[in-house]
Amino acid sequence: EAVIDMIKAKTDKAYDASLNQLEGSLKNKIGNYRDKMLNILARLEYSINFTEDFLEEPDISPVIKESEEVLEGLKKLYNSSNKGKIIRDGIETAIIGKPNVGKSSLLNALIKEKKAIVTDIPGTTRDVVEEYIDLDGIALKISDTAGIRDTEDIVEKLGVDKSLEFIDKADLIIAMFDVSRDFDEEDRKIFNLIENKNAIVVFNKIDILKEDIDIEKYEKKYPIIKMSVKKDNGIEDLEKYIMEMFFKGDIISTNETLVTNVRHRDLIEKAIKSLSSAVEDLKMDIPIDCIEVDIRETWDILGQITGDTVEDDILNKIFQDFCVGK
Ligand SMILES: Nc1nc2c(ncn2[C@@H]2O[C@H](COP(=O)(O)OP(=O)(O)OP(=O)(O)O)[C@@H](O)[C@H]2O)c(=O)[nH]1
Numbered sequence: 312e313a314v315i316d317m318i319k320a321k322t323d324k325a326y327d328a329s330l331n332q333l334e335g336s337l338k339n340k341i342g343n344y345r346d347k348m349l350n351i352l353a354r355l356e357y358s359i360n361f362t363e364d365f366l367e368e369p370d371i372s373p374v375i376k377e378s379e380e381v382l383e384g385l386k387k388l389y390n391s392s393n394k395g396k397i398i399r400d401g402i403e404t405a406i407i408g409k410p411n412v413g414k415s416s417l418l419n420a421l422i423k424e425k426k427a428i429v430t431d432i433p434g435t436t437r438d439v440v441e442e443y444i445d446l447d448g449i450a451l452k453i454s455d456t457a458g459i460r461d462t463e464d465i466v467e468k469l470g471v472d473k474s475l476e477f478i479d480k481a482d483l484i485i486a487m488f489d490v491s492r493d494f495d496e497e498d499r500k501i502f503n504l505i506e507n508k509n510a511i512v513v514f515n516k517i518d519i520l521k522e523d524i525d526i527e528k529y530e531k532k533y534p535i536i537k538m539s540v541k542k543d544n545g546i547e548d549l550e551k552y553i554m555e556m557f558f559k560g561d562i563i564s565t566n567e568t569l570v571t572n573v574r575h576r577d578l579i580e581k582a583i584k585s586l587s588s589a590v591e592d593l594k595m596d597i598p599i600d601c602i603e604v605d606i607r608e609t610w611d612i613l614g615q616i617t618g619d620t621v622e623d624d625i626l627n628k629i630f631q632d633f634c635v636g637k
C-alpha cells in the first residue's frame with residue numbers, strides 16, 4: 312500500500328508519510344519476531360530447569376523450528392532491501408540499442424539538458440552516462456549506454472561490454488531502434504538481449520519515415536512506443552508508460568514489507584548472524600546458557616530497529632521474569 316501512495320505522492324510531505332508507513336510495517340514485523348524470540352528464550356529456560364530436575368535430555372526441536380522460522384523471515388526482509396533501494400535510489404533504467412539510433416538524444420531529452428554527446432557518427436558514446444530524473448515522485452536512475460555492435464576498436468568494445476553489464480543489472484530496459492533504417496542483424500541481437508527482461512521498445516526517428524509504421528504487425532511481447540526525439544514526439548508517452556508500469560507493480564512488487572533504510576538493513580544482517588549461530592548451536596550439544604547469549608543478542612539488535620533499546624539491567628529483569636519455574 313505504502314509504495315502505491317508513494318507513487319501518487321506529489322509533494323515531499325506525502326512522500327515522507329509513505330516512507331514512514333513502510334517503516335511502520337517493518338517495525339511491526341520486527342516487533343513480532345522479537346516476541347517470538349522471547350518465547351524461545353522462555354522455552355530454553357524451561358528446558359534448563361527441566362534438565363536440572365529430571366536429568367533427562369529436554370526436547371528442543373520446537374525451539375529450533377521457531378528459531379528457523381524467524382531466521383527465514385529475517386532473511387526475506389534482508390533481501391527486500393534491494394527493492395527498498397529502488398524506492399530510495401531510483402529504478403535502474405538502461406537505454407540500449409545498436410549505435411546511432413538516438414539513445415544519447417533520448418537521455419538528453421529526458422533530463423532536459425545536453426549532457427551526453429550526440430553526433431551522427433555511430434559509436435559516439437563510449438562510457439555509460441548516468442543521470443537521475445523524477446517522474447512525478449518516482450525516481451529513475453537512467454543510463455545511456457554505448458551502442459552495441461561487434462567492433463575491433465578496443466575502447467568501443469570496453470563500452471559495449473559495459474552496456475551488456477548494465478542490461479543485466481537494470482530494473483527496466485528501454486530498447487531503442489531506428490525505424491528509418493531497415494531492421495538488421497544488429498537490431499535482432501538487441502531483441503535477443505532483452506528476452507525475458509522488463510523492457511519497453513522505442514521506435515525512434517519516425518520523423519524521417521515516409522509512411523506511418525504499423526506497430527500492429529509486431530509481436531506484442533513488449534510495449535512499443537513510436538518516437539521522434541528530434542521533434543519531441545513520444546517522450547511524454549514513454550514517461551507515462553514507465554509510471555504506469557511502476558504503478559501496476561510490473562517493475563517491483565508493491566505489497567510486501569520493504570527495508571528502505573541502510574541502518575536497518577545492517578542491523579538485520581547482524582541479527583541474522585547471531586540467530587544463525589544460535590540455531591547451529593541448538594543443533595549441536597552446546598550448553599543452552601551459551602545459546603541464550605546469542606538469542607538475547609538477536610532480540611536486542613532487533614530492538615534497535617523497533618526503537619526498544621533497553622539498559623542491560625532492565626534487560627536482565629525482563630529475561631528473569633520470563634524464566635519459567637524460577
Ligand atoms: N531524424 C532524427 N534524427 C535523430 C533522432 N534522434 C536522434 N537523431 C540523430 O541521430 C544521430 C545519433 O544520435 P545519438 O543520440 O548520438 O545516437 P546514439 O544511439 O547515442 O549513438 P551511439 O552513442 O553511437 O550508440 C544524431 O545525429 C541525432 O541528431 C530523431 O528522432 N530523428
Ligand SMILES: [Mg+2]
Nearest residue numbers: 414415435436
Ligand atoms: Mg550515444
